[in-house]
Amino acid sequence: MEYYSLGKQSANVDFKIAAITGQAPDKGLYFPTTIPQLTAEQIERFKTLDKASLAFEVMRPYVGGTIDDASLKQICKETIDFDFPLVPITSNIKALELFHGPTLAFKDVGARFMSRCLGYFSKTSSSNNNTVLVATSGDTGGAVANGFLGVEGVQVIILYPKGKVSPIQELQLTTCGQNITALEVDGSFDDCQAIVKEAFMDADLNAAYHLTSANSINVARWLPQQLYYFFAWQQWVAQYGDNTPMHIVVPSGNFGNICAGMMAKASGLPLGHFVAACNDNNVVTRYLSTGNYEVKKSVETISNAMDVGNPSNFVRILEIMQNNFDQLKNALSSYSYDDISTQAAITRVYNDYGYTLDPHGAVAFLAAEEFIHDHEHAITHYNHTVESMPVHAVILETAHPVKFPEVVEEAIGHSLTIPASVQYLLDKPKQSIPLAATYAAFKQWMLRK
Ligand SMILES: *Cc1c(COP(=O)(O)O)cnc(C)c1O
Numbered sequence: 403m404e405y406y407s408l409g410k411q412s413a414n415v416d417f418k419i420a421a422i423t424g425q426a427p428d429k430g431l432y433f434p435t436t437i438p439q440l441t442a443e444q445i446e447r448f449k450t451l452d453k454a455s456l457a458f459e460v461m462r463p464y465v466g467g468t469i470d471d472a473s474l475k476q477i478c479k480e481t482i483d484f485d486f487p488l489v490p491i492t493s494n495i496k497a498l499e500l501f502h503g504p505t506l507a508f509k510d511v512g513a514r515f516m517s518r519c520l521g522y523f524s525k526t527s528s529s530n531n532n533t534v535l536v537a538t539s540g541d542t543g544g545a546v547a548n549g550f551l552g553v554e555g556v557q558v559i560i561l562y563p564k565g566k567v568s569p570i571q572e573l574q575l576t577t578c579g580q581n582i583t584a585l586e587v588d589g590s591f592d593d594c595q596a597i598v599k600e601a602f603m604d605a606d607l608n609a610a611y612h613l614t615s616a617n618s619i620n621v622a623r624w625l626p627q628q629l630y631y632f633f634a635w636q637q638w639v640a641q642y643g644d645n646t647p648m649h650i651v652v653p654s655g656n657f658g659n660i661c662a663g664m665m666a667k668a669s670g671l672p673l674g675h676f677v678a679a680c681n682d683n684n685v686v687t688r689y690l691s692t693g694n695y696e697v698k699k700s701v702e703t704i705s706n707a708m709d710v711g712n713p714s715n716f717v718r719i720l721e722i723m724q725n726n727f728d729q730l731k732n733a734l735s736s737y738s739y740d741d742i743s744t745q746a747a748i749t750r751v752y753n754d755y756g757y758t759l760d761p762h763g764a765v766a767f768l769a770a771e772e773f774i775h776d777h778e779h780a781i782t783h784y785n786h787t788v789e790s791m792p793v794h795a796v797i798l799e800t801a802h803p804v805k806f807p808e809v810v811e812e813a814i815g816h817s818l819t820i821p822a823s824v825q826y827l828l829d830k831p832k833q834s835i836p837l838a839a840t841y842a843a844f845k846q847w848m849l850r851k
Contacts, residue, residue: 537595
């Protein structure tokens with residue numbers, strides 16, 4: 403398996419080089435030269451296969467022999483070593499809960515897979531002393547810090563926007579120590595992302611460090627996210643069999659997660675329609691309705707992990723869709739909601755169904771309701787009948803509500819219990835380095851001493 407750059411100006415590389423370098427020299431994102439196709443036999447067997455074996459079989463072609471089978475099995479087993487339950491909220495909306503990992507957000511899977519791959523590569527070759535640079539709007543930093551903590555031969559530098567991540571998120575990324583350093587940037591997530599992007603282009607920094615990215619532009623973080631969709635589908639067919647399409651609503655920021663789901667579908671997994679749920683950072687929602695891709699600066703919202711003005715992974719979705727706008731519109735819808743609607747949805751879902759959504763899941767829930775409404779409507783219309791078919795959807799619940807206590811507690815009217823697994827963070831001292839939101843300040847810090 404080789405990877406080509408979507409910038410089209412760089413040479414193809416294998417999985418190892420793509421994972422170690424993050425981005426191609428021409429600034430393009432890497433994309434597999436072929437999307438591995440599942441056989442009918444595999445799909446049938448996958449229905450009841452255990453998670454670790456399933457993960458190994460799905461990831462193996464992408465890794466393409468750069469990691470030996472025994473090591474890859476072990477990496478897969480450790481990566482998905484927690485639950486991914488599909489929990490009913492209403493009669494036709496279920497939540498795939500992706501927050502049962504160590505940092506209570508879905509990014510644990512990608513971060514754990516990637517950290518173990520880099521650990522493997524630095525042990526088995528001279529390519530050690532890698533420095534992972536990552537910009538975070540909240541959850542990436544914690545998952546990357548947790549995933550890479552103690553991995554030998556890898557230093558991690560996390561840039562996060564000061565005052566714009568929740569208290570638990572901040573603790574998760576500032577209390578690790580060891581090989582993890584947190585830079586508290588006096589700016590927005592977009593500023594952090596811009597600094598990281600520029601760093602990869604900087605000859606001086608690249609002479610001093612082996613820099614790589616742990617954002618979802620890195621294939622080792624992006625591709626394992628396909629696994630959620632397999633786990634959801636296993637639970638779905640166990641309940642509904644093969645004939646009820648599983649439409650999937652994904653709260654989206656950088657569009658890595660939803661793009662991974664669309665890859666799983668492109669490889670043959672029988673999934674339904676995809677819906678990107680967005681907050682006011684809605685460039686893709688607007689694009690799908692107008693055909694104009696108009697980037698705006700990100701705005702702050704209560705679903706802050708989706709505060710992304712220009713989603714990096716959207717080019718990969720276009721590639722899967724062969725850059726065909728009609729094909730894209732057939733496969734993907736998008737809806738966007740403001741903070742007031744989001745907060746009201748948390749309250750309503752809690753009161754009516756007894757389920758506590760986090761702000762990202764709440765945006766997805768609203769999109770699921772609207773998608774179901776539009777879809778049933780469409781069926782009624784085309785069939786000239788008043789009876790509509792039941793449409794079911796899965797929303798990805800991407801973070802535990804306790805990561806956003808202020809918003810959620812206000813919405814549901816009482817306090818949340820902090821899970822025992824993160825209680826220990828509260829006693830740890832925060833360690834971060836304040837930084838101005840300029841590339842010059844960052845570079846000076848990197849080349850200090
Ligand atoms: C990162 C994140 C998202 C957005 O995922 P993308 O892959 O960037 O689209 C949504 N919700 C939560 C809680 C996240 O941490």
